[in-house]
Amino acid sequence: MPSDVSLPTPPPSPSARRGRPASVRHGNLHRRDLAWYQDKAVAAFVFVGGISAIVFILGIFVFITKEGMGFIVHTMDVKEFFTSPAWRPTFERNPTYGALALIVGTASVTGLAMVVSVPFSLGAAVFIGEFAQGKLRETLKILVELLAAIPSVVWGFIGLSIMSPLIIRLFDQPVGLNVLNAGIILGLMAAPIMTTIAEDALKAVPDSYREAAEAMGATRWQVIVKVVFPAAKNGLLGAVLLGVGRGFGETMAVLMATGHAINLPTSVFDSVRALTATIAAELGEAPYGSDHYQALFTLGILLFVVTFVINLTADLVVRGVRKGR
Amino acid sequence: MFEATSLNRRNRQVEWLFKVLFLLMTVILVIPVIIILTVLVVKGHGVVSWAFLTTMPTDGMTAGGILPALVGTIWLVAVALVASVPLGVAAAIYLSEYAPDNWLTRVINLAIINLAGVPSIVHALFGLGAFVLFFRFGTSILAASLTLAIMTLPVVIVATRESLQAVPRAFREACWNMGATRWQTIRRVVLPNAISGILTGIILEVSRTAGETAPIMFTGAAFFFPFLPQGVFDQTMAMSLHLYVISTQVPGVPEALPYGVALVLISMVLVMNALSIGFRVYLRGKKKW
Secondary structure, three states, X not given: OOOOOOOOOOOOOHHHOOOOOHHHHOHHHHHHHHHHHHHHHHHHHHHHHHHHHHHHHHHXXXXXXHHHHHHHHHHOOHHHHHHOOOEEOOOOOOOEEOOHHHHHHHHHHHHHHHHHHHHHHHHHHHHHHHHOOHHHHHHHHHHHHHHHHOOHHHHHHHHHHHHHHHHHHXXXXXXOOOHHHHHHHHHHHHHHHHHHHHHHHHHOOOHHHHHHHHHOOOOXXXXXXXXXXXXXXXXXXXXXXXXXXXXXXXXXXXXXXXXXXXXXXXXXXXXXXXHHXXXXXXXXXXXXXXXXXXXXXXXXXXXXXXXXXHHHHHHHHHHHHHHOO | OOOOOHHHHHHHHHHHHHHHHHHHHHHHHHHHHHHHHXXXXXXXXXXXXXXXXXOOXXXXXXXXXXXXXXXXXXXXXXXXXXXXXXXXXXXXXXXXXXXXXXXXXXXXXXXXXXHHHOOHHHHHHHHHHHHHHHXXXXXXXXXXXXXXXXXXXXXXXXXXXXXXXXXXXXXXXXXXXXXXXXXXXXXXXXXXXXXXXXXXHHHHHHHHHHHOOHHHHOOOEOOOOOOOOOOOOOOEOOHHHHHHHHHHHOOOOOOHHHHHHHHHHHHHHHHHHHHHHHHHHHHHHHOOO
């Protein structure tokens, strides 16, 4: 059964009708009244559960805004924040809060991750969804799931201890913690969600489309390129967007594998520093309520808003394709 | 019968070419998993022993075991589950059984998607602002677990909703027609038929929660705290943060030690995942409808 089938509301149960004659409410039927109250209590409880997701997302926004607002209102120089690469919050005199290098750092790592990951993820989605069958298909799906299960700190550790020496040796570089390292790690981390969502999008294309094309004599590959891709393109786009969101918000792996140096990168072998990693590394040392502390929350607000927009867009794009059919 | 034309043959060659290409892409994508696991086992297995799991770290975390981190992770996961499972299951029941198709339901679904998409470090900021400071829990297991609970709530909700919706509508209708209330139907018919799917989701949540690092960094996990936690208001060490600390923050750690910690952490996570996957495969074989 497709997951978005909404179940119809059941007719109101007899016990829910209040205007019954008093005689019915007593005797054997008394149990129904208890059931009626239980029913209402549970309905109220699960409703609270349902709206809790909204409460939490609003709560996240309210609390990070509350902590970061002071900086935005009093200290922040918007132009400096977005155009200066000088992130020097701990300078005694004249600290500067330029987030450009951090934004570029996050963007470069996420960008490289997408370059590495999108073709492979979509390729894997096509193979798993359209070509593979039976045991092979199940095995590949499970392996992709295991890829998703590896914790981000373990990925970071792999970047640190396996990838970094490898990059130093292969490319003859002085440092192995750089855009390339983090990009590959992040690409692997973002791949499972893209593969899964993309495969769902391919699966959502009705079989009758494929059959019609095959009946015309098209090969499997022609069907995929000429029929399935055009029909699933919004879903595939949504998958890529979700991957971008995933890469953008990743913290531990990026903290450990980028080199964590404030830098405007000129090549993939330069170390950079990401927005998320900056918060993770500096929040422990920033005194509560200081400009530095509030500036880190401001970075959090920026991350929240950007991922919110990415996720919202992805959802609209994916849903658009479902509605259209 | 039919002779393949040259066009036919070329088309088939193209198809074969792309099939192999995509197979290669898939293999390249999943091969790192195998490499990573192999490397961790090869380099880490020498460290892992019963004593490693059951003793305190010594010499500034450069020697000794990981007991407090292991126990701390179990505490964090357990408290997070207590908070998130009832709420998540309730939310899923609402969405699957009660929610009408209106703007509120759409907003709830959107909120769930965004809750899953908010970066983990932003969850950490929220946990710090809300639980540690506003509700005055301090940096404690409670604050860290609640942060984790909110972060992994979407996992429970989505898995539960899916298994509830997999229960055929006819089951519900039969029950309603007997005069049962909605809750009686859910309690006696829907939940028993969906419980295994819900458990699968919860196991998956455990594995996610155990591996998270960023959300607990400032809310309750300590770099070094060589005591076992006594209650939910204590700080604690955790496996994931311990791996981060000994691989980046502490000088003079023997090379094999972080591999050992990573191996234990990933084993915990993968055992949970394997359980969840095995459970799902078993269920699919057992399903009667």
